Amino acid sequence: MNRKKILVINPNSSKSMTDSLDQMIYSLNHDEQLPFAAEIHTYTAPSGPLSINNESDARASARVVISDLETELLQYDAFLVACYSVHPLVGMLRQRLAPHQHVIGIFEASISTALALLRLDLEYSSKSPQMFGILSTGTYWEEALTLGVGAYLGEQNPDRFSSDRFKGVETTGLSATELHTAPPEEVKRKLMEATKRLVKWRNVKVICLGCAGMVGLDSIVEEALVEELGAQEAGKVYILDGVKAGLGLLEGLLRALPGKAT
Known part of the structure; x- marks a missing residue:
C-alpha cells in the first residue's frame, strides 16, 4: 500500500x-x-x-x-x-x-491540542483553573483570534465571551515576515515581552505559537518563561507549535x- x-x-x-x-x-x-x-x-x-x-x-x-x-x-x-x-x-x-x-x-489544531493538555478535574480546576493563551504577530490578531477561539468553543456571542480555559492573545507587533527579516534582537525582545505578559498571572499552562512564521522561535519563548517564572515553573508550561x-x-x-x- x-x-x-x-x-x-x-x-x-x-x-x-x-x-x-x-x-x-x-x-x-x-x-x-x-x-x-x-x-x-x-x-x-x-x-x-x-x-x-x-x-x-x-x-x-x-x-x-x-x-x-x-x-x-x-x-x-x-x-x-x-x-x-x-x-x-x-x-x-x-x-x-x-x-x-x-x-x-493550524489554528483549530492548536486549540484542540491545548484543551487536551489542560487538567480536567472539575473539583480542583474550579479552584485553580489551567488556561491556554496565544502568542501572535500584529495587534490586529488580538481581537480576531479571540473571536475565533470563541466561535470554535461554540460561544453564542464570541465577541463577548469569557472562558476559564482561554487566557487571551498577546502580540509582538511584528508581521509574520518580520519575524524572520527584522533584526534578531528586536524579534527576541518583542517575543519575550509578549510571552511575559501572557504568563504573568501564572495560570497559563499551554502557550500556542500563533503564527506559522514562529517555527523555530520556541527557544526564545522558553527563555522568557524561565526569566518570568523560574526554571521549575517554566518547565511545566507547554509551548505548542500549531504546525x-x-x-x-x-x-x-x-x-x-x-x-x-x-
Missing part, C-alpha cells in the same frame, strides 16, 4: 516561510523515535499576500490557492492550512474533498479514519 500523503499549505507567497516549515518537517521525519508514517509535502501560494495580516489578506490568499490546487486535490489524503487564523481555505477545501480526505488549519499539532492530528485521523486504500 502506498504511503498516505499530507500537503502542508503555506497560503501566503513567502517562500522563506515555507523553507522554515521544510526544515521543521525534515527534523520531524528524521526523529528515530517518532517518525511520521505519512509522506509530507509543502506548498507555497504562487501569488497573493506575502504575509497574511488581516481577514482581507486571508480571503485573497484562499482564492489564489484554491484556484491553483483545484486539479491536484486528489493527489493528497490530508491537508494542513499553515496560517494561524480562521482561514477560509479550510472551509473551501472541505467543500471539495471526499469524506476520506481530511483538512485542518506540529496539525500534522499530529492529521496522522491520527488518517489512522483512525483511513477511508479507501489508494
Whole structure:
C-alpha cells in the first residue's frame, strides 16, 4: 500500500516561510523515535499576500490557492492550512474533498491540542483553573483570534465571551515576515515581552505559537518563561507549535479514519 500523503499549505507567497516549515518537517521525519508514517509535502501560494495580516489578506490568499490546487486535490489524503487564523481555505477545501480526505488549519489544531493538555478535574480546576493563551504577530490578531477561539468553543456571542480555559492573545507587533527579516534582537525582545505578559498571572499552562512564521522561535519563548517564572515553573508550561499539532492530528485521523486504500 502506498504511503498516505499530507500537503502542508503555506497560503501566503513567502517562500522563506515555507523553507522554515521544510526544515521543521525534515527534523520531524528524521526523529528515530517518532517518525511520521505519512509522506509530507509543502506548498507555497504562487501569488497573493506575502504575509497574511488581516481577514482581507486571508480571503485573497484562499482564492489564489484554491484556484491553483483545484486539479491536484486528489493527489493528497490530508491537508494542513499553515496560517494561524480562521482561514477560509479550510472551509473551501472541505467543500471539495471526499469524506476520506481530511483538512485542518493550524489554528483549530492548536486549540484542540491545548484543551487536551489542560487538567480536567472539575473539583480542583474550579479552584485553580489551567488556561491556554496565544502568542501572535500584529495587534490586529488580538481581537480576531479571540473571536475565533470563541466561535470554535461554540460561544453564542464570541465577541463577548469569557472562558476559564482561554487566557487571551498577546502580540509582538511584528508581521509574520518580520519575524524572520527584522533584526534578531528586536524579534527576541518583542517575543519575550509578549510571552511575559501572557504568563504573568501564572495560570497559563499551554502557550500556542500563533503564527506559522514562529517555527523555530520556541527557544526564545522558553527563555522568557524561565526569566518570568523560574526554571521549575517554566518547565511545566507547554509551548505548542500549531504546525506540529496539525500534522499530529492529521496522522491520527488518517489512522483512525483511513477511508479507501489508494
